[in-house]
Amino acid sequence: MALTYREAYQVPFYESDVNQNMKLPQLLSLALQISGKHSLKLGVSDDVIFNKYNLVWIITEYDIEIDRLPKYAETIEIETEAIAYNKLFCYRDFRIFGQDGQQIMTIHSTFVLMDFDTRKVHTVVDDIVKVYECEKIKKIIRGPRYSQLDNPTETLYHVRFFDLDMNGHVNNSKYFEWLYEVMELDFLSQHVPHRIHLKYIKEIHYGTDIHSCVEMDGLTSKHEIRSEGGLHAQAIVDWKVK
Amino acid sequence: MALTYREAYQVPFYESDVNQNMKLPQLLSLALQISGKHSLKLGVSDDVIFNKYNLVWIITEYDIEIDRLPKYAETIEIETEAIAYNKLFCYRDFRIFGQDGQQIMTIHSTFVLMDFDTRKVHTVVDDIVKVYECEKIKKIIRGPRYSQLDNPTETLYHVRFFDLDMNGHVNNSKYFEWLYEVMELDFLSQHVPHRIHLKYIKEIHYGTDIHSCVEMDGLTSKHEIRSEGGLHAQAIVDWKVK
Numbered sequence: 490m491a492l493t494y495r496e497a498y499q500v501p502f503y504e505s506d507v508n509q510n511m512k513l514p515q516l517l518s519l520a521l522q523i524s525g526k527h528s529l530k531l532g533v534s535d536d537v538i539f540n541k542y543n544l545v546w547i548i549t550e551y552d553i554e555i556d557r558l559p560k561y562a563e564t565i566e567i568e569t570e571a572i573a574y575n576k577l578f579c580y581r582d583f584r585i586f587g588q589d590g591q592q593i594m595t596i597h598s599t600f601v602l603m604d605f606d607t608r609k610v611h612t613v614v615d616d617i618v619k620v621y622e623c624e625k626i627k628k629i630i631r632g633p634r635y636s637q638l639d640n641p642t643e644t645l646y647h648v649r650f651f652d653l654d655m656n657g658h659v660n661n662s663k664y665f666e667w668l669y670e671v672m673e674l675d676f677l678s679q680h681v682p683h684r685i686h687l688k689y690i691k692e693i694h695y696g697t698d699i700h701s702c703v704e705m706d707g708l709t710s711k712h713e714i715r716s717e718g719g720l721h722a723q724a725i726v727d728w729k730v731k
Numbered sequence: 732m733a734l735t736y737r738e739a740y741q742v743p744f745y746e747s748d749v750n751q752n753m754k755l756p757q758l759l760s761l762a763l764q765i766s767g768k769h770s771l772k773l774g775v776s777d778d779v780i781f782n783k784y785n786l787v788w789i790i791t792e793y794d795i796e797i798d799r800l801p802k803y804a805e806t807i808e809i810e811t812e813a814i815a816y817n818k819l820f821c822y823r824d825f826r827i828f829g830q831d832g833q834q835i836m837t838i839h840s841t842f843v844l845m846d847f848d849t850r851k852v853h854t855v856v857d858d859i860v861k862v863y864e865c866e867k868i869k870k871i872i873r874g875p876r877y878s879q880l881d882n883p884t885e886t887l888y889h890v891r892f893f894d895l896d897m898n899g900h901v902n903n904s905k906y907f908e909w910l911y912e913v914m915e916l917d918f919l920s921q922h923v924p925h926r927i928h929l930k931y932i933k934e935i936h937y938g939t940d941i942h943s944c945v946e947m948d949g950l951t952s953k954h955e956i957r958s959e960g961g962l963h964a965q966a967i968v969d970w971k972v973k
Binding site for chain 2: 501502503504505506507509512514518521522525535561649650651653654655656657660662666669670672674677695696
């Protein structure tokens, strides 16, 4: 088992939705912040790997298992562990524990290192990841097959100034707003996500017109985030009645 | 002087904009959270006043003085003080201190108590505010005169699921996204706000179509947030070259 890092967090009012659950985009941003602190503590902060290697971490995929979401005012614990890596991919888990100590969520994430100038994926640098004491594996962990949508409902979005992070790209967590937004409020008030697969394909820049496409299949929604430039992300969400 | 409450906060990556400044909507949400903790500590949390009086706090006005915004990764201190109240209005200040201890911002805010069922403003209840040890005054602190916009540029927005707070109304901080969004990225990359006056007039619900209207006058932008139902907010922002 690799090293873990853990922090407590109380869910504030302004990060809670109409169901009194923590908003998922905020939870994913928080998880990312905690992985950043983990790396900082081990001496391999974003600044260090950028200055030494000209590399930045990019998330390519999420697999999120949700027993229940954190509630408003609940004090949760978030534990993270860089579980394994291979030649190209690094796998990091986040485990969310409720106030009663029970595990309520697992976020499996896949990271790659990208060269900041060429924007191309770089092979994993052993010197960066060895500090996490995680296992090097041969296997590539694959997400689901995302089939093409045949006849989706489409909604148009514009990228907003505050959607951008410091690099001028749309923040990962914003994609979840576009996924959610195409669902009806009635549906979102009655259902919560149970399992989410999301794959990032291509970065989105300011000024881009985004088409958030969805097809329902029972309690499963299939999503594509598209622009004139092609496909940016695909997702599959399994919902359950809350 | 009334009682103060103070907390430290480190600005995370995902709350930083392309200028490496903390995003203003996030900063205002944080300030609100800290005023909530102040009230909780004094025994007059939102829960308590809702259960005992059927009242909720509503922000009606901001006056924000910005010497500079907090920077990415900076550890700031936020101090809040309920400075005074009269028959209808309560005035609370937030003072933001940079990592070097210098004060970099002041947020003046005006709150009212609203009856949760009738949605009407309620006179200030002495028993709620006496714990802050703030002064009762006769004077009403007035914001600027917001003149009507003659020939504004308009942009249409839809209210999103994650824009809503637990009460099903658009979160206060979201208005700032609509104000910013109508400005060009070029402008927002070269300028930072120096002084912001914002007045909330009417709540916004899910499904509403929002028109964010702006008129420029030199380095001053004048804003209206409108819907078919009328005027929801007015703002005046003074910008400076960053």
